[in-house]
Every structure is written in structure tokens, then in C-alpha cells.
Amino acid sequence: MDTNQKGIPINDDEFNIELLPEDFAQYDISFKIIVIGDSGVGKSCLTTQAVRNNFEEFYQATVGFEFLTFNLRMNNNVVKLQIWDTCGQEVYKSLISNFYRNSSLALILYAINNKDSFQHAENWLNDLKNQSNPNVRVFLVGNKSDLEDQRVISKEEGERFKNEKKLDKFIETSAKTGENARSALLEAAKLLYKDYLKAKENLANGVDTNEGGNKGDRLEKKKPKPSGTKCC
Numbered sequence: 001m002d003t004n005q006k007g008i009p010i011n012d013d014e015f016n017i018e019l020l021p022e023d024f025a026q027y028d029i030s031f032k033i034i035v036i037g038d039s040g041v042g043k044s045c046l047t048t049q050a051v052r053n054n055f056e057e058f059y060q061a062t063v064g065f066e067f068l069t070f071n072l073r074m075n076n077n078v079v080k081l082q083i084w085d086t087c088g089q090e091v092y093k094s095l096i097s098n099f100y101r102n103s104s105l106a107l108i109l110y111a112i113n114n115k116d117s118f119q120h121a122e123n124w125l126n127d128l129k130n131q132s133n134p135n136v137r138v139f140l141v142g143n144k145s146d147l148e149d150q151r152v153i154s155k156e157e158g159e160r161f162k163n164e165k166k167l168d169k170f171i172e173t174s175a176k177t178g179e180n181a182r183s184a185l186l187e188a189a190k191l192l193y194k195d196y197l198k199a200k201e202n203l204a205n206g207v208d209t210n211e212g213g214n215k216g217d218r219l220e221k222k223k224p225k226p227s228g229t230k231c232c
């Protein structure tokens, strides 16, 4: 594949961004993103909508985890997001926690029409913080925003949780209509790319700090790797 291939331009004030095909093999920097939250909140639907632009009404619980990739050109770098869509069932929690350690960013999902799933967001956050790298970035995502008539968690509650826990972002999404689905990933990519630029600058200045923290899997051109679905 021609690595200079042009992608689909995305409007952005800060960076020159192009969306690249899911199977784009070459990359300069890669980041792991983990998607966690209760079963049925829409983790698989949201990641599929964000990456592939489609939505399945039929519920099929994820077994273990699934793996998707989202490729972007940001300024002059090809950025690969490796997205680990986990299953929310209690029985798999210890398996999933193995993936926390290498994640640069976590999306913690709840559904706006499900109070329990919002209350459990704190447990997911604690599990993550116990095992992840200390600089992990965290977005709180209130999914199923299309179900406004069934809403039991207000936007203010989501915002408050994000502020109290000092998370990086709160966003409401709908995997069904697509509202903010791709934006959530783009915002994640931008934040991680900024962390990367900061770490690179610190390195060049001889500053030994992990500020920003997410250096990514970077500074080397990687060999092509196959992308696809992985399950246990």
C-alpha cells in the first residue's frame, strides 16, 4: 500500500487531520485505548460506529474482548489507535484488567438510561487506576443519548463526576445515531498526540519528566501489522 495515500480530511482547528482506512498498515505512533463499563451500555456498538460507521440493534455480548483499529494522519504522523473493546461481565474482569497496564487512554462508558451503569463507573475507574500506568487519560462517556425520554442521568451529573474525579473529558454519545461517536475517538487521538508532542519536546530538551505521560509506542517506524478481531 502507498503510505503517502491521501485520506479523508477532517475539519479541525488545531491539527491537519485525515482519516485513513482501517487496514492502513504503516504507522509512526500507536496508542492503546481500552473501552470499559457495564455489560450492555454500548461499548461494542460505539466503537463499531466510530470506526466503521454502522450500528447493530441486535445485542451480542462480547466474549473477553475485541480489537479494532482507527488510523489517522495527524500533521505529518500516521497515528494508529488500537482499541480494545472489552466485555462488561463480572466474570471477565480479571482477564480485562491485564490490558489496563499498557493503555494510554480509557473510555469508561455508562448508558444515560441506566443508573446502575453510572454508579458502577466509579468501580471501573478504581479498577483502572489500580492497574494502569499512572498517566492514563480517562474519558467518561454517557452513551445512548438518543434515548432522551428514558434519561435517568443528567448531563450535569456526568460533568460533575468528571470534575470530581479529575478526568480528562466528559462526552455524551449515541452509537445508534452516530452523535459524537467519532468525535470521542478524535478527541482521544488529539489528546494523546499532544502528549506525544510534549514528551518529544521534553526529550529534545533533555527534561526527564513524564509530564503528559503518554509517549505512545513511538519514535520508530513500525513494520506492518495485521489488524482484525481477536477474541479469547
Ligand code: GTP
Binding pocket: 037, 038, 039, 040, 041, 042, 043, 044, 045, 046, 056, 057, 058, 059, 060, 061, 062, 063, 086, 087, 088, 089, 143, 144, 145, 146, 147, 173, 174, 175, 176, 177
Ligand atoms: P457487553 O459486550 O456485554 O459488555 O455489552 P456492550 O457494552 O458492548 O453493549 P453493546 O454495544 O453490545 O450494546 C448493547 C445493546 O444496546 C444493543 O442491543 C445495542 O443495539 C444497544 N445500543 C448500544 N448503543 C446504543 C445507543 O447509543 N442507543 C441505543 N438506543 N441503543 C444502543
Ligand code: MG
Binding pocket: 043, 044, 045, 060, 061, 062, 085, 086, 087, 088
Ligand atoms: Mg460488547
